[in-house]
Amino acid sequence: MDFEMIGKLKMPKETEKFHPYEEITYPSGWAKRKLMFNVVCGDNVHLLTVDGGCFTDGHGDVYLYSKNTVDENGNKIKGEQFTIPFKDRLTSKRLAEVAEFKKFIIDLEKPNRRYQLEKAAEKMRQGTSLTDEELKQMGLENESEVAEALEKSKKKRHEFVTEWDFAEFIKKVIDSGKYANKKFFIRGTGAYQYSDEKERVYSSYVPTRIYLQDDDAVEKSEGTIKILYNAESLDGMSVEEKGKYYVNGYMMEYNRNRKANIPIPVTIAIPVPPEDADEEAKGRLEAIKNKFIVDDDSWKEYGIVVNMLNGSQKMQITEDMLTEEQKSDLKYGLITMEDIIADKGGNVYGERIQEYQYVKSARGFTNGRSDTAYADEDMTIKPLVNEAEEAIEDIFDDDDL
Structure with missing residues (x-):
């Protein structure tokens, strides 16, 4: 995930x-x-x-992985694991070799500003002057500030x-x-x-x-999940009460103790549009539901993007939320819906929600779900077996009995 x-x-x-x-x-x-x-x-x-x-x-050591490289003949050389002493983790000359996926990065420069400064410095080296507009975009007054600004940006x-x-x-x-x-x-x-x-x-x-x-x-919070599910995963029991379908499935995540993947439970919510929704909204719901309908005993895998919800969500004010006086005043034009919203503090919030809500197919899954070789027993986390005990149990084979 x-x-x-x-x-x-x-x-x-x-x-x-x-x-x-x-x-x-x-x-x-x-x-x-x-x-x-x-x-x-x-x-x-x-x-x-x-x-x-x-x-x-x-x-102690820090375990790292090197970048992929290309040799003099153009052949790709895969990166490999290497270590550096922990005490040298901020100064080692080998830090330049570290693959991007092994780094933790925080960048406090404004988006795109460093790129603009680098391009400006390159233009100046080629003898081209910068325009007032270019300097303004970078927050500078004259060309003499470019070199220092670029150095500060890199830091x-x-x-x-x-x-x-x-x-x-x-x-x-x-x-x-x-x-x-x-x-x-x-x-x-x-x-x-x-x-x-x-x-x-x-x-x-x-x-x-x-x-x-x-x-x-x-602002946003989105997750990308590969969910495994079967014929029993799609749950429609909460539609009447909560207005949502739920898909109860699993993600496969690596477990260090077992040196293997284990199934992690995950639930995806699919909101149901209101009864007066247009046909397009209703058709969208059916299209999403169909992706999670399985008519045999197999397990499917599907990559999806979800909205990560954790908090009280803004709600659209509907008529059933209004008092009888508000309904009457609204009907006769004595107040507007904007007046009601302002009276409620500008926003109306519903109950606190903590869930993953379906958005769309993830990259690599626009063709739909995939078949898998998983079986029901793969969705249970098996007890951790002591290797020494396992070895004792396996001393005798069937022919010895």
Whole structure:
């Protein structure tokens, strides 16, 4: 599960039981640093987590992966794993080799400004003068400021190879107050841990990229999910009560303890349009439902984009929300719907919703769902087996009995 958000960064309120930022050192010398911060995306608030650790004396390694390269004959050379000492994680000469997917990035430059500065510097090297409009776009008054502005811009991009440093820097940005009302684009992934003791899945949203956005950027929170589902997944029992269909399926996520994928439960909501909706809206609902109807015992896989909802959502005021006096005054033109909305504070909010709402097919799935070889038994997380015990059990084969 991958996600993209545009919103404002906020620190949650600390309580006796909840600590959004903490550093814990264990007797072994291992130190844990954990940051949990909110991203406010319009009506939705999401809690993101960055969790890192290191040995307090600085020993240990950081495991990285190198970029793909091309040899002198044009052949592609695949990147490979390598390590650097933890103490050299910010200064090692090998940092230039690190593949992008192994980096954690936060960029505090305005969108597109660094590109404009680089192009301006290139034009000046070629002997071309910059126009007043070009300088204005970059927030500069004359060409002599370009070189210094470009150097400062490059310093606003911060790359890390450990969550330990990434967490610390994000907190500094939020605590500084300089970006309190600024919007950021955040990209990241869902992280899932399974407790064998409690037989429960714990999930979190982990950011890997954070970029400053324009003030007028449209706030959003979208996820991309590959859901596995079967004939029993589509649930229409809640249509009358909640006005939604639900698809109960699974995502396959890697589990470190088992060194294999495990099924993670996930539910997708499909809102039902009101009874007086036009035929196009009703047809859209049927088209979405058909994607999740399975008429055999197979498991299907379908990639979808979802709206990540977590909060009270703005609602459109309908007639059933009005008092009899409001209905009468509205009918005879004594008030307008705008008057009613203003009287309610400008917006009307419904109940708090926490769900993934279907939006569209994900990239790679515009042709529809895919068949899989999964069976019902693959959707159960099997108990973790001790390898030593397993070896003892397998000492004898069937011929020995």
